[in-house]
Amino acid sequence: MAVRGFAASALVALAERGFAVYGQDHHGHGASITGEPGDLGPGGWPTLVADIGVLTARAPLSAGWP
Numbered sequence: 001m002a003v004r005g006f007a008a009s010a011l012v013a014l015a016e017r018g019f020a021v022y023g024q025d026h027h028g029h030g031a032s033i034t035g036e037p038g039d040l041g042p043g044g045w046p047t048l049v050a051d052i053g054v055l056t057a058r059a060p061l062s063a064g065w066p
Contacts, residue, residue: 022059
């Protein structure tokens with residue numbers, strides 16, 4: 001988990017209580033940085049937004065929501 005500090009402990013506490021917790025490592029941020037921080041890479045902003053859509057679509061399915 002790339003999240004640290006209070007946020008990490010809060011997310012762990014939620015998961016331990018049965019909540020499904022998801023996070024997005026945006027291109028150019030967090031563990032996926034391949035160049036300069038903030039560089040969104042090929043596809044830029046539209047690709048980042050599309051990735052958010054993929055996570056948003058998959059999260060309810062993997063959590064067993066209808």
